[in-house]
Amino acid sequence: MNDPVAYAVTAYALVAAAYAGWHLWREAPFSNGLFYVVSVLELLLIALLVGGSIALAGTERDVDGVLFISYLVTTLVIPPAAILWGVAEKSRWGSGVVVVAMLTVAVLVIRVLGIWQGAYV
């Protein structure tokens, strides 16, 4: 797993957080636009899990595989949860849920990169 990929996914999650934050600012509830943005993130995270698994199988480095994969799987759960919770809330805070979720994904992906590099134990 190379760094630019992880940083790109993190950047996308931050953009998604900003987009949700803009909704929050405008007092807008969860929108179709947010749904698509979050869905694309989910696809990116699935790709990250697949790519990460392949890279893990082929690497010589001392990576904590269980931790690495469990973090990647955890990130997958968050976007669908954000959509379910965001849609159910009709006020602006439906978007607030998405802000929280997207920032969480960004942090988790950075941690995944850290685990890959052996920085976190």
Added chain:
Amino acid sequence: MSESSRSTPTSSGFGRALVALYAVFALAAAARSIYQLSAKASEAPVAYTLSAVAGIVYVVATYALATDRRQLAVATIGFELAGVLGVGVLTLVDGELFPDATVWSDFGAGYGFVPLVLPFVGLWWVRHTRRRSGG
């Protein structure tokens, strides 16, 4: 459903984002402790036991806020506040006690101090939603 006689549920409006944030910490603390206890329990028993306690507290607090159980919410969030303050002080005073970090170490610095802010916001929110009911 008569909204005037009932207080605002703790899970609606801003509360929904708050529950989401609590869910994130419930997940983080619980997952961390399960990993720590299963992989290396003997290395730092105090820290890992504490991680487990923190995980349970966050899970119960999330459940309480999501289902509008106010007393349970106040009790768990209060415990959380005591935990982050107590452990924060202990990690500064006696670092030997915690060779590995927990969510509450150094007042939650490893998590952007969110664990320190979260209980204050949580308690404020429970009070705020009660006051709005006007009863």
